[in-house]
Amino acid sequence: MNSAPPPDTSVIPVHVAIVMDGNGRWAEERKKPRLLGHKAGVKSVRTVVETAREIGVKHLTLYAFSTENWARPSLEVKGLMSLLDSYLKSERKTMLKNDIRLKCIGQRKRLPPDVRKTMDWVIDATDQCSAMTLNLALSYGSRSEIVRAARQLAGQCVDGRLNVDELDDQKLSNHLYTAGQPDPDMFIRTGGEKRLSNFLLWQVSYAELYFTDIKWPDFGRDQFLEAVADFADRQRRFGKTGSQLSKE
Ligand code: IPE
Ligand code: IPE
């Protein structure tokens, strides 16, 4: 049972992006192998996906594995890939039931073939779901995403399909993995670090940033609702003055 008073979630962010950090330290504190922390983290993924869907978040982007994470010990990488595979297999039904569309963003080709297959299976099955889009960032790095977009646009300029002067923010956004989705309104990072770690650098330019020391396996429904309540309390000015906004 949830005993905390319901936080004020009157303003719901349309798109929430989360750096799910702290699994390893959570396990190490308990003198357990790091993989156990990742396993515990899967529970938080389930809870946060469910809560986000329930309160009406339309896009949820979870940073599950970065391009830099390939440099971790191979056993940890293998363990993470296998956890990801079993998470996707077990969640397919729930995603369908909750009308959640799965999308994966990142360097898909670097993922093991069996994970890619499972991913495609769930992506195809949930293709028509529309209540919420769940973006899993896998082998994701923001700089390489931007370089990829720049290459595609440069290619179009070279072939004469695009005029250099026509290049603008929107056109670049259209070539990112998140094309067609609104930018995150809110960026959450658990685990105590206050950095972006190459996550959605372009897309978070006007996101509200929220950092918490709580490690990802301990980040549940109440913690997520508290973060959303904090968001509801902020005034987003987008460069204008506070008094301009109060007149709008
Ligand atoms: C985040 O937890 C999950 C991944 C990066 C895959 P970490 O594994 O980075 O946990 P800490 O930061 O070492 O505690
Ligand atoms: C960011 O966490 C990546 C994910 C949560 C998947 P890291 O633990 O890899 O980031 P750094 O190394 O602390 O910057």
Ligand code: MG
């Ligand atoms: Mg970490």
